Amino acid sequence: MTNEEVKEFISGIHPSAVFDETGEWLNIQIDALEWKRLAKLLRNAPFNFDYLFCLTCIDWKTFMTMVYHLSSTIHRHTIVIKAKVDRADARIESVVDIWKTAEFHEREVYDLFGVHFTNHPDLRRLILTDDFEGYPLRKDYDDPVNMIKL
Numbered sequence: 001m002t003n004e005e006v007k008e009f010i011s012g013i014h015p016s017a018v019f020d021e022t023g024e025w026l027n028i029q030i031d032a033l034e035w036k037r038l039a040k041l042l043r044n045a046p047f048n049f050d051y052l053f054c055l056t057c058i059d060w061k062t063f064m065t066m067v068y069h070l071s072s073t074i075h076r077h078t079i080v081i082k083a084k085v086d087r088a089d090a091r092i093e094s095v096v097d098i099w100k101t102a103e104f105h106e107r108e109v110y111d112l113f114g115v116h117f118t119n120h121p122d123l124r125r126l127i128l129t130d131d132f133e134g135y136p137l138r139k140d141y142d143d144p145v146n147m148i149k150l
Contacts, residue, residue, distance in 0.1 A: 006028075048073075061087075064115065068082075103121070
């Protein structure tokens with residue numbers, strides 16, 4: 001499997017996808033509303049991206065980006081999917097039903113960034129206490145205990 005085959009397949013489904021090959025892996029920028037459908041297609045043949053090994057979020061102050069690292073243990077190929085999320089109403093479809101490893105990753109992002117994963121089977125805080133206010137990994141989080149100001 002080549003990056004060109006992956007790009008051709010995704011372009012056929014989502015013509016608005018943007019590709020970047022400057023890093024170690026092929027990066028694919030898609031619309032958040034397209035994510036769940038694309039995830040299902042990538043999980044199955046012919047690509048068999050059967051392993052979600054990293055899921056995280058980036059806060060850019062004006063918007064947030066969800067980042068998914070997918071690998072195919074069959075083809076030994078890795079790609080990165082990035083989906084822009086509205087910061088004011090941060091939500092994206094859960095992929096727990098596609099990759100079980102997403103369960104804790106999504107809970108962590110929910111807990112620390114405040115991204116709501118639609119249809120997650122058990123979306124609740126993972127690290128912080130239930131009464132904790134705010135999302136400490138957002139750029140606008142003000143930690144009164146922290147003495148370092150950015």
